[in-house]
Amino acid sequence: MRMGAFLVWSLMAIAALLAVPAVSHTNALTTFSLMASSAAFVGMGIAQFMAARPPFLETLFGGLDRVYHFHRRIGISVLILILIHYFLKPDFKGLALTSGLNQLAASAGKYAFYSFVVLLVLSIVKIVPRTKIEIPYHLWRYTHRLIGLLFVLVAFHQMFIKRPYDGTALLAAYLNAFAALGILSYAYTQLLPWLRTRGYEIFDVARHDGATVIAARPLGRPLRAKPGQFGFLRVLKSGLREPHPFTIAGIDANGIVRFAIKPLGDYTQALREGVAVGDRLKLEGGYGRFNHRRGGKKQIWLAGGIGVTPFLAMAAHLTGDEGQEIHMVYCVRDRREAIGLETFQKQAERLGNFSFVLHDSSADGRLDATKLAAGSAIDPAEADLWFCGPPALREAIVKGLKDIGKGPRRVEFEQFQFR
Ligand SMILES: Cc1cc2nc3c(=O)[nH]c(=O)nc-3n(C[C@H](O)[C@H](O)[C@H](O)COP(=O)(O)OP(=O)(O)OC[C@H]3O[C@@H](n4cnc5c(N)ncnc54)[C@H](O)[C@@H]3O)c2cc1C
Incomplete structure (x- = not known):
């Protein structure tokens, strides 16, 4: 307890x-x-x-x-x-x-x-x-x-x-x-x-197949957040004022933030259709403890679909001297749905302690524990598993790893559901 x-x-x-x-x-x-x-x-x-x-x-x-x-x-x-x-x-x-x-x-x-x-x-x-x-x-x-x-x-x-x-x-x-x-x-x-919100202005909106990516700059004091944390976002525009939680998929030294938002329901769909450059945002955060620095020396990061967002922020901040060895698997239904590939690939080329694999289920079949273990340079049994994505994928992978005798030392996951 x-x-x-x-x-x-x-x-x-x-x-x-x-x-x-x-x-x-x-x-x-x-x-x-x-x-x-x-x-x-x-x-x-x-x-x-x-x-x-x-x-x-x-x-x-x-x-x-x-x-x-x-x-x-x-x-x-x-x-x-x-x-x-x-x-x-x-x-x-x-x-x-x-x-x-x-x-x-x-x-x-x-x-x-x-x-x-x-x-x-x-x-x-x-x-x-x-x-x-x-x-x-x-x-x-x-x-x-x-x-x-x-x-x-x-x-x-x-x-x-x-x-x-x-x-x-x-x-x-x-x-x-x-x-x-x-x-x-x-x-x-x-x-x-x-009391706790910060004012932002959107300067870029990109509508990808898998998500709407918005970038915003602070109008006053910037948000303070660690990579992997999330914030509550609301757009000061009719129909978009309700605060919703989203992971801060990128934050830089000047406080510029990026969010990748999958149109899954009413709000996220309305946001995709209605949000535009110049819109004002109110952001509150950062919250959450999903940050690899709390983890062990060997880590496997597994992202499913839009669950990639905390990893995007964490991967972008890797410098290579963390003293941690990280292997990341990004599982998507279809390659076109993937976001942030350039960031992951660039970091994997640049850093000795980070490797990256995209698992496209439409071409490679369903991801399971055996495939995950076979494709990883790190033995899952010696690593932490950091997961963000559908709970069913997490449960199947963790159970599968245990079944083949490669249960991870610790499992850390972010839940995209509060209720
Ligand atoms: C910590 C955290 C981080 C998240 N990060 C991302 C991200 O980076 N990208 C992304 O696309 N999605 C993310 N989500 C999920 C996102 O918040 C929901 O998909 C979105 O709020 C759904 O709203 P909707 O009206 O479009 O969908 P609906 O179909 O109306 O809602 C779907 C479900 O989302 C939840 N939800 C709806 N409205 C809210 C709200 N105002 N506050 C909290 N939960 C709500 C409810 O459980 C609801 O049943 C995150 C969620 C959490 C909790």
Whole structure:
């Protein structure tokens, strides 16, 4: 278990434990109910904090993609816990709701509960069960934003509801701390578009078969990003304002950036059709920990399709004195889809520690572990595998390598999915 996950589960468990001395004088059901609600509340506060993308979380979880995946797991746990809280109705005998504030807090809790269940289910369920209907990302995003407001409502509920413990109890202080953390984080995430973004202007757009490649220069302070990291990009143009994550496929000393974007859905298709030289961008980043310098002395880089983007940035920055030996395989369905070939080929000719192979599946057949191992100067069993591409390709290659006794020492991969 990653350090970050351990910390989060522990903080939630502490809330549940603190609830025991605070309410055990009531009865067992009430105690369980408040253990569940206290742990859920801490989980909600932490989830808000994670949404603010503080950089140190990437170290605790191993990258922003993993932060988001864990954020989702917290959402699922919170949903289960609030259902427990709801169905094990707490029984505060003798604690009548005396003031108007208590009444208001009780109603806030009720409405927050129903809305939370709906929003959490919407957030967790990507595809409507038994159908192929996918909940559109923008709908998901807007409904997800409301969860922050609901958290404020829940914080109000937990602070002002008539509780079977004193406001000075350790549990009260603990929950108030997470209320403050969650509310401040939510306020901060609403300001993020102004606080952490950098202004850019597009000076080149190339529409290749496999991707739209755009190049942009900074209008003020440039983005700070390491090769292999990604950023959130939005174009300040009608229909293209929604921020989407894309790997920074190239960044130079002057802050000039390049993105290679595959038209896979509504936004990326609209971007391909609508983006033009002179358009303004807002960029936020860099995020992620996909950088070969963290890896071992022998590495195999495997890119599948548009998963080539982090490798493009990393290969362009190789100088030959890394003390690492790297063999790269770029797997494409068809040669015409390949991007950045000149960069890879030039670096392979220039540097002694980097070799490059293009695997064109239409001509060479499906890439499998045996072909990968046979075509590599580096023994996979002695190397790290750095992968970006379709998860099915990664799973097949890793399993195949293990089957032929050449399982890599470590597998590092970037996920192109947050949800
Ligand atoms: C860390 C990371 C790096 C990426 N790097 C690249 C890259 O270099 N080149 C590239 O072509 N693609 C990259 N992607 C994928 C790219 O972000 C999605 O293909 C794109 O956002 C899809 O949007 P769409 O509306 O065109 O497609 P849709 O069909 O609407 O969405 C397809 C899927 O993409 C995800 N998605 C959609 N909108 C968003 C959004 N605003 N924010 C986050 N995810 C969203 C959802 O899971 C959705 O189910 C990267 C993704 C991540 C997470």
